[in-house]
Amino acid sequence: MTATASPIDSDAALGTPLLSVEGLTIDLPGHPGQRGLVEDVSFDLHRKRSLALIGESGCGKSLTSMAILGLLPPGLPVRAGSVRFDGVDLLDCDERDLRRVRGGPVGIVFQEPMSSLNPTMTVGDQIAEARRIHLGERKATALRAAEALLDRVGIPNARQRIRSYPHELSGGMQQRVMIAAAIACDPKLVIADEPTTALDVTIQAEILELLRDLRRDLDLAVLLVTHDLGVVADFCDDVVVMYAGHVVERTSVRGLFYEPRHPYSSALLAAVPQAGQPRTRLTVIPGRVPPAGRFPAGCRFQPRCEHALPDQCARPQPEAELSGGHRTRCGRVAAGAVTLKGVPRG
Numbered sequence: 001m002t003a004t005a006s007p008i009d010s011d012a013a014l015g016t017p018l019l020s021v022e023g024l025t026i027d028l029p030g031h032p033g034q035r036g037l038v039e040d041v042s043f044d045l046h047r048k049r050s051l052a053l054i055g056e057s058g059c060g061k062s063l064t065s066m067a068i069l070g071l072l073p074p075g076l077p078v079r080a081g082s083v084r085f086d087g088v089d090l091l092d093c094d095e096r097d098l099r100r101v102r103g104g105p106v107g108i109v110f111q112e113p114m115s116s117l118n119p120t121m122t123v124g125d126q127i128a129e130a131r132r133i134h135l136g137e138r139k140a141t142a143l144r145a146a147e148a149l150l151d152r153v154g155i156p157n158a159r160q161r162i163r164s165y166p167h168e169l170s171g172g173m174q175q176r177v178m179i180a181a182a183i184a185c186d187p188k189l190v191i192a193d194e195p196t197t198a199l200d201v202t203i204q205a206e207i208l209e210l211l212r213d214l215r216r217d218l219d220l221a222v223l224l225v226t227h228d229l230g231v232v233a234d235f236c237d238d239v240v241v242m243y244a245g246h247v248v249e250r251t252s253v254r255g256l257f258y259e260p261r262h263p264y265s266s267a268l269l270a271a272v273p274q275a276g277q278p279r280t281r282l283t284v285i286p287g288r289v290p291p292a293g294r295f296p297a298g299c300r301f302q303p304r305c306e307h308a309l310p311d312q313c314a315r316p317q318p319e320a321e322l323s324g325g326h327r328t329r330c331g332r333v334a335a336g337a338v339t340l341k342g343v344p345r346g
């Protein structure tokens, strides 16, 4: 695995972020004000860049991405924070305003296309409907655009395929339709939550390639939710590592792979097989992510961390900024008491 993304860019050089999540906190239902499902999550995504939200299952990646567009399941309250997109705080928007954002300036691609596509409408009508709502196009114009979009995302015989229903397409083709719908109204940002996880490995690579081309051609910013570090290395510029609802590290992809600054990130990297390295036993992170409601005080990774000091790590760990905008939520790393291993260079 190679981290090919750009070196760490300073926030100042990149200008105002397109998306800025600040202090996002989501309560565990029935436990207001306690250790949240997602707590004090902050990150910036700049125009034309791609940022990965990574972490093991249950770390809060999906809740964070759903909260951005007001799509949290009912009963999950956002206690605090802001989500500024293009200057507007989406947490202050009502449902009507959010509908204008979703599928318009922000496209969404979910893991399971079948649960997002309408099974009773042809794929052409679904894409055309988005253009009619968001861009005010007439039906015939919108259908022509839908055909061009299906062609753009690599669906053969687009003229015929606009009349297909989702169940008549393979999983990979359905995901291409989802992507066509996501880019239908000239978005600035696409949020993709595990877009390739449900697909065969060969199809996964094709879908990632498609997303990469679209990102370049359409100047898109992409927020990618994934637990696949290979995808992160191939596709992303920046990365936010989440653990048990906290952001534990924020950096460039290069920063993460070569100079991780949180023991959890370093442990994640050690658990990935390295091509070209002699076969050795893979390191496993002992234990598992604590269930919601059982998060420990202070550093939530502390019970699984080989570098933890019980007294110190049970205290709150504020995020510390290191050189080049690299941020960690480990007080021991920030103080220089712990040195961590990344992947070998070369």
Ligand SMILES: Nc1ncnc2c1ncn2[C@@H]1O[C@H](COP(=O)(O)OP(=O)(O)OP(=O)(O)O)[C@@H](O)[C@H]1O
Pocket: 029, 037, 055, 056, 057, 058, 059, 060, 061, 062, 063, 064, 073, 076, 227, 291, 292
């Ligand atoms: N509706 C809900 N009510 C209570 N807890 C929930 C609800 N939805 C999610 N959670 C909990 O919130 C935590 C974060 O879930 P989330 O789906 O964001 O994790 P994730 O990192 O995206 O995991 P995965 O990779 O498996 O999708 C988990 O502990 C989950 O059990």
